[in-house]
Amino acid sequence: MSTQIPCPPLVPFLGHVTAIEKEVPLRSLNLLARQYGEIYELRIFSRKSVVVSSYDLVSEVSDDKRFFKAVSGGLAEVRNGVKDGLFTAYHDEENWGLAHRVLMPAFSTAAIRDTFDDMVDIASQLILKWERFGSTTSIDCADDFTRLTFDTIALCSMSYRLNSFYREDNHPFIKSLSSFLLESGRRSMRPSVVTSVMGYTAPYEADIEVMADLANKIVAERKVTPSDKNDLLNKMLSGRDPKTGKGLSDDCIKNNLLTFLIAGHETTSGTLSFLFYLLIKNPEASRKLRAEVDEVLGDQPIQLGDLSRMPYLIACLRESMRLFPTAPSRAVFPKEDTVIGNGKYAVSKDTTIRILSGQAMRDPKVWGEDAELFRPERMLDGKFEALPANAWQPFGYGMRGCIGRAFAWQEMIIVIATVIQRFDLVLEDPSYELEIKQTLTVKPKNFYVHAVPRKSLSARSFVPSSALQQARRGLEQPSRTPVVVDPNVKLQPLYVLYGSNTGTSESFAQRVAGDAAAYGEPADNAAHFVEWIKTLSGEEFSGVSFAVFGCGNRDWVKTYQRIPTLIDQTIEQRGGKRLLALGTGDASAAEFFKAFDEWEEHLWKILAKEYQTGAVTIGKDKVQALTMQVVDTGVNRAEILRQSDAVLGTVVENKVLTAPGASENRHIEFKLPEGMTARAGDYLAILPTNPVRDVNRVIARFGLSGDQQASRMVVLSAVGPTPLPVDKPITVFDLLSGYVELAQPATTRDLQILMTAENSPVETLQALSSSYSEQVLLKRLSVLDIIEDHPKIALPFETYLQMLPSMRIRQYSISSSPLWNPQNVTLTVSVIDAPSSTGRRMSFLGVGSTFLAGLLPGHKVQMSVRTSSTAFHPPSDPTAPMVMFAAGSGLAPMRGFLQERAVQKKAGREVATSILFFGCRSPQEDYIYADSDLKEWTELGIVDVRPAFSRSSGDSLGCKYVQDRVWLDRADITKAYAANAKFYTCGSRRVAQGIMGVLTKIVQEGQQVEEAKAAEILERLVEGRYATDVFE
Structure with missing residues (x-):
């Protein structure tokens, strides 16, 4: 007997229209998949479909013997412009088979190799533009890659030059195509009567006419001036179907010409944009790719034989397309009534099955718990080839898969290698996080970069151009009042480099840079170069004097001062002269700022002595900066x-x-x-x-x-x-x-x-x-x-x-889940209003919490979302239990985890019961969410709450603190560990230390070993299964 397919709540007549985001519908489909699981029903007005997202189901419906391509939704609307072109033809239309057989030879390996020089031609135009505009120019990656791929498909397949790089604005075809695809997607989400009465049709048809005019113009010019070039257009004009002997009609030629102009550039430009975003955000991968390109290409232009000599580049491309396929969904129909999911779900032959291939390519069952991460290594050393069938599908599947796959693949390798060889791309806004623009495909939105030309190979071995990364505000500095210095003193250039998450290290760098005015000219501002120095092997820092001050937090035991120490040791090993010992500041310690004061004072004394610049006493004689x-x-x-x-x-x-x-x-x-x-x-x-x-x-x-x-x-x-x-x-x-x-x-x-x-x-x-x-x-x-x-x-x-x-x-931990509301988030915050420790009458007010406490509905707040560590998210499998330790507002992320599980449970998914150990003062004072969320989720079986009340321990089985309750319930901890639970702690350093202490004690009791040995055992036991979020 089949299982009913989950269905989100329906709105009469509209179905699920209101549940789908207008600008990026894909985001809503993905969230529904996380909420309802691997399959759910979707209704848009009267149109019913089934959405599948797990690897198992996607693999099963990727079977041409049982399923065929469904031209539905937005794709069906695209037929208004390209009719029965290869991409939009129904499976039984004659012209699809005819065109497919005629044009397949144009995409053979030999034919694609013949386009190499033309592809390099257009890529060189992109490179030339970026070089001439310079590193201070803001580049819209998606826009420039669209110009590149549009010109490439036109030149390579039709021998037609559109010269997009010689226009200030986009080609009219691109403008019309963009609005055409956007409107096609929106038409699929509207009743036809609304489209007709709201005035959308006239501009839509005008866009179609603009695109058709270009296709007709290209064909007409070729007929007037024939070419003997064996390109795609000639094959369309003169080719014959080997099966029927028929040629392509004029309408079929126009439709397929438009299809290739659209499909041949839209997805490729998005893929290139996503890849370079991921490389910028993952400097280690960028470093490895740069090293490979340098080794293969050197200073020479790319050659055809180089394409197969860059395995890491191919791995990066495959991994990028796994995470961000530009066509992240497709649809099929069953050829007959069938069941899927090992006989679990019944699907009728007239039901559209929408495949979220982008979600399937992030399925932890295939890709592991780090499936959300960009890790090209998963595509190397035979791992890609060893993937289960249908696990990687960015080009679609089977007989209706992308016919131009080899064309796009060669084009992307050429562009990636050439850009990496010539430039370092850096974000215009260093804080930019990926935004998505969706038409029929997806691509990055507002993704602006600066293309910094790299040095020649001989110079590259010394100065990393990635160190030139600057925020937008640093690219054009307003004029400043000059500092008057002794003209007889030879000034030394000073570079101040910093890496900073919350701004502390940046403020220290600002201070050093500002104080430098007292000793000479203002300093330059530069960014991190950690990944670069790892690659050095000679005396690259010979003649360079340096000093390093590291900011860290001892609570992060494994990484405390790791990067500063690496920099300090590597520069010395590579010939640098250390001016003074590595300075260290522990953000969790009271002496944090004092440590920097002492280090900086020592630094200026040494610099003054080293370069005879003359020290300036801090105080009233200090240069007024x-x-x-x-x-x-x-x-x-x-x-x-x-x-x-x-x-x-x-x-x-x-x-x-x-x-x-x-x-x-x-x-x-x-x-x-x-x-x-x-x-x-x-x-x-x-x-x-x-x-x-x-x-x-x-x-x-x-x-x-x-x-x-x-x-x-x-x-x-x-x-x-x-x-x-x-x-x-x-x-x-x-x-x-x-x-x-x-x-x-x-x-x-x-x-x-x-x-x-x-x-x-x-x-x-x-x-x-x-x-x-x-x-x-x-x-x-x-x-x-x-x-x-x-x-x-x-x-x-x-x-x-x-x-x-x-x-x-x-930074505050978000206390909600996007499954509850993807547009909204909540915070759970302790407001700091404490008696002054100085004896003053005024209390001490926490800056952030006081600001938040004073906000009223409607107030605007400057904010950004920052990702937490990979480990500090709920398991992707809702049947995996969680054990959570929190005190006070440390409950925040745990509430988000439990809210996500509650939404999934209400959607019909199987959800494990988790354990929450929560500490506060008393049930009457600050047992937050006790009578609302926690009560509801306990009744749902989502969570078992184990409170500890510091001022009312009688109400918590005599347990005063969280660690006391953990010790009392240690048998449940052991059971949860055996059930493969993940463990989380959020709270102050004292709470985190208390939890680690009691867990060590549990291991010590169970293993009958000394405390030190128990701590070692615990570290091994929780590796990969215990995540902490510690705050002060």
Whole structure:
């Protein structure tokens, strides 16, 4: 007896139309697959289809004996333009078989090899454009690759030059094609009556006419001026079907000409764009590919024989097409009523089966738990050939698979190798995350890069051009007031390179760069070059002096200071001269900023001695790198232009979860900016503003205007890089609110600067410096606190600004799943409003949490989604149990995991019961979500919650902390491990250490070994099965 196919809730008459995203329908289909599983029913108005997404089902329906291609949905609408061309013909149409047999010889190996020179010709036009426009030009990858592939198919198959690279705008055919494909997809989602009355038909038909005109023009010119070139067009004009002896009619020639112009460039351009995005995001793969291209091509142009000599390039291409097939779905009909899924699901012969091949190519059953990662190595050393049948299908399948596969393959290898040989591509916006544009195919949206020409091979062995990567703001620097230096002193160039996630390392780099003005000219800004230095083997750094300061967090034991140490050791091994020992800063330690202060002070002393530049004392004699001028603009603050709303999300809900009087936890829901997506376990990065109370404290301390709408503005100018808004008017309130950290503890360097100010209580400040950890760091004593306590200190406002770190983003674990709502996310946040440890009457306010707590529905917030580690996501298999440890707002990601499982359970999928160990104070104060989500999910069998109440342990079986409850229920931990559960911890460092301690204790008891040995055993046991998210 067959099993009923799951079906999402239906809306009368509309079916599932409202469940499908308008701009990127594919995203909705994929989310439904994650929610309902490997098969589900989909209804668009009265049209019924079945969607399959697992490898097993996709492989089964990839059988030409049982199924045939379905020309349906958007593809059926494309027939309005190309009729019975090869791509859109119904399976039983005569012209499909006729054209297929006539044109197959044009795509033979020999015929494709003959197009090599023409392909190189067009690729060279792309290279020439990028070289001439220079590395500061913003390049729309998808647009330029569209020009390239469009010109390539026209030249190679029709000997016709469209010269797209010699036009400022796109060819009219491209413009019409884009709107034609977009409208074809949308027509498939609308009732025909709506299309006819809404005025969509006239522009649609005009686009078809533009495309047909080009095809007719190409054919007419060939007939007037015949060619003896054995290209595709000649085969269409003069070829005869070996089976029937018939030739192609004029309409058939036009339709197939249009088919090749469309299919021959649209998917290839998208594939190239996706590949280069993945290479930019995966520098190790990029490094390996660059090394292979350098070895095979050197400085020479690519030759036909080179195409088979680059296995890593082919692996990268295969892996990219696995992750992002540009035609990610197709459809078939059963030839007769049948059952699929080992006899589980009945499907009638008139039912469309839509195949999500893109999802199937990410099935962990075939590709492993890292299926979401770009890892070309999975395609090397026989692994690709050993894949099960039908596992890799970016070109479709069987007799209706892509006829131009070999053509596209050769073209892409040529382009990839040539671009890699000549350029390093870097993102225009380093924070860019992939956005998708969908017509009939998919390709990256807003994917802009800079093409930085590589050096000659001899020079490449020294300086990596990837180190030239700069953010958009760094490519065109406004003019700066020059620093006056001694003309008799020979200045040394200084390069400051940084790698930074949250902005801490970047702010340190900004400081070094800014301070360099006191010793010479401003420094250049450069990016990471870690992947490059791994490839070195000689004395490439001979003559280079260097110093490294590493920022890290000891909680990440295996990776703490690994990269800084690698850089420090490698540069010395390759001939560099170390100026001073590797500096290290532990972000989890109180002395983090003090460590950098001491290291930087030592650095400048050594540089001054090494290069005889003359040291400048930090303090009042220091070069003033930041100046301020007051201007009257006569405009209100509301009229000043704001930042682009491209990354502005909207607050939907903000509510308190805890009882009155308890430490506040909040649930905040946001609508994401268009095109932004998130997975359960990801982070939402928020750019906050300082609490208004603290901004007003600064304004009052310096006697500035406190009117937020004041017409009196300031204009900052600076020497060297600065995170502050320079050369444009801004209110003091906006400046202090959004650009600097006001509550950051003062550093020892700050104390030195304060000691040099007029009317400074030097002895008091020296005492603070001597007992820095106890008196400043532990009490979180800020510069503002100090100058408020000592109002006679005459500190210029400009100097104060320069002492402050730039505003950092705050990362919060997302507490929702996209299966609940793909457009919205929620945060679960603890609001920091704690008694001041300095004895001051005012409490200490957390910057990020106070900002979030004050948001109201409708407020716009600058945000971005940041992916978490690969391991910190729920298992792709919902039958795999989870064991989760959390305390307080550490519940956030676990809520997202459980919400995802709950949605899947409601959709009819089998879901394992997980265990949640959760710590808080008491059931009455802060047992968040206890009476809502956790109650519902417990009743559903999704989760078994094991609470631990620190102030009410009697309500939690005598367990005060999470680790106490874990120890009490250790038998269940052992059972879960045996059931192949995955383990997750989210919370403070103390919580994470407590969990590891009790798990070690469990192993120690079970194995009867010493603690140290138990810790070793535990590390092996949880490898690949335990993920942590630790915060302070």
